[in-house]
Amino acid sequence: MKIQQTSIYLLLILLNILNAQEMIYDEANSKLKSRKVVCDLGGDIQGKSFSAVILDGSRSQPSNGSLTYEWSFAPNLLFQDDYSFEQFDSMIPYTEADIEGLESSDRASIKKIITRNKFIELDLPSVQEDSQFGVILRVQNLVGSSDSDTLVITVVPATSEPISDGFSDIPLSENENNFTVEEESSAERIPLTETVINAGHITIQAINKDRLNPMEVDIINSFIYGFLTSNSTQQVLDPNRSIPSEINVNKAYERIRVEPDTVLLVSNDTLSSKEDLSMYMSSPLDTILSEVEVDDSTKSIDTSFVYRKYETVTSIDSLYYTEVVDTSLTYRFNCRSYDCAAENAYLERAGQVLTWGINDYSQLEFHYFSLSDIYENEPISFWDSDTIVLSPFADSILRYPESIGFDSDGSLVVVSGNGQTVNKLGREMHPKNAISKDVDQEDLYYPAGVCAGYLGELYVTDQHGHSVKQLYEGNVTTLYSTPRNEDGIILDDEPNTPTSIRVDPEGNVVVLFEGDGSVHQFDLRGSRTLLLPPGMINKPSDIALSSDGSLFVSSMDMGVVFRVALDGSVIPIAGTQNALATATDGVKALESYLGSPVSIDFDALNRLYIADNAFGSIRVVTTDGVINTLTDNDNRVMDMAQLRVSNHGLTTLYATHTLDHRLTRIQYKTISNSSQFNYVHYPYYIILKEGVYGLEEPIKASIRSALGDLIPKEKVSIFKKLSDRNRRIAAYLKSHPLLFGLLLILLNQGASAALSDGGPIDLPPDFPF
Incomplete structure (x- = not known):
């Protein structure tokens, strides 16, 4: 019985010793249940030369940081100068005898690394053909248990160029002005490839193709290409060549992977019996007795215990690797903007861009810019005013333009005083009378204001006829007419002399009657509601509606713009009658002087625009009440009769100049530093009269102007002169x-x-x- 008890006791002691040796705690200080060591290196890897991959042993078990990682590499896969060693890493290089018969290298090739790191960042070597390299990982715990795993790395030759020449019909040229373009880096990835742009190549990009006949587009493309190739010193890409719609390329990116790395550190800790030993749950490894002198005559024995100490150290590793992305590059054949044309030029690797097409203002626009300017410099933005150049026919019709509006499609509607007509210009800028020929034109004596409804109808005020007309599909109906007595004389206290007209968000018509200075609202049945009583504002000149239907009224005599409250009272919102005030920008609108606010309007963002004839300026009041001037000293707009804002597409302002027989367009432009523009005016009229052939000479002149010195001056002989x-x-x-x-x-x-x-x-x- 005693022998059996002794055996059991010895067995328990042996198990306790083994348990003490292999007892490992995870980060939560709980004992691990399994002591099995498993090595897991993952699947095989494929990558391109010069790219980076991550060898990941983090799936190996146990994952508490107790493992040592022994990495073995095939020859010429990992080199000593490519690897950053840590303090406790061990490295074994290949000897000459090890690599005898293999391709030699002047760099030291690593055979084995013994480390506590579970990740290895590996830069793949350069190869001329597909090559395979083996990697072996052996993991071992603190008591010598181990396991191994292997993988194969297949290295393929690197892609030389990120973008194919397939979009261009001209090979890369040797030009000292060539430049490279890199993609923008992000927090997630950094591009490793760049695109070489041919500085001396010109691409011809047609925009808004749907505004011309497809055959006309091809003819103009061919004509421009022929003109440039015979006159320009640059290499020109043929716009009518066969261009693939899509090309697939491989793009390499450096990615960053953040991983927590936990390492278990094992050491011996010696503590005196007088210290707190509660932190250790296991028995001590050893007991040390030491003699301590208390005084000259007295000594005592101090007992110390040696414990096994386990510490886990966690660090954050930033691992860099290369990701090759199969990218589809798409060529856009139906561009509507310069940005789209620039993207196509990038695919074609052309450093210079000439765009052409019918712009939003029905001009045949030519725009030249350099691609380097797009990538290297910030764009320039400004307001620009220009007189609209009309065709001879339109110019003869639109004499004495009084007021202006916009049809439901955004095209211009102009009231002409020459024939008292309301003219729809359409996309072609070709005036057509909004009233049918078989309708009595005498029904409209003095058209003063015009605006469009939401169903395609037009509303026109007749200043002399004291009425408001509706024009729809060429027919004229009367929405309102000022009451008269039997002799045709206007009744007292009735609104008369209607001028400015608007349509509110609910479809009601709002009219300014300058006769008594009142503003009235009419629904589609002609019912009238008073919005601004007579006499509240001295000589109102124009009205405007914000997006919520609020009414605003300008007064030239008072130099103030008012908002009309629901009860008919008025609140100044811009301008001041202070004689000491000046026209100042960047201040509250009520602090700035307005000389002669003849006309007002709102854009889609509820910014108020004010035409000030005293200074030839256009002021804008933001929603927070701050006023600024759009037009500078070199861009004045004088003698405006009416100002209207088009919110179709880009915000554009239009002004009429009645006695000057002209219209002014004020637009916001964003261009590059190298941008050069030129225009062929009224191209639709030219095509109508002469066909696309009539555009040849204007196109030549526009290209010469836009490209400047890139087109040598034409030499003309004395005989030709x-x-x-x-x-x-x-x-x-x-x-x-x-x-x-x-x-x-x-x-x-x-x-x-x-x-x-x-x-x-x-x-x-x-x-x-």
């Missing part, structure tokens, strides 16, 4: 036959005098001279 002069003289005389006849008589009489020995010229008896 004489021929051109004679042709111009002949054309002039043909259009002036009376002058031509007079010249013939004078030449005839001069010749007769020369042949008659200097006698008097025999003029006809009734010759006026």
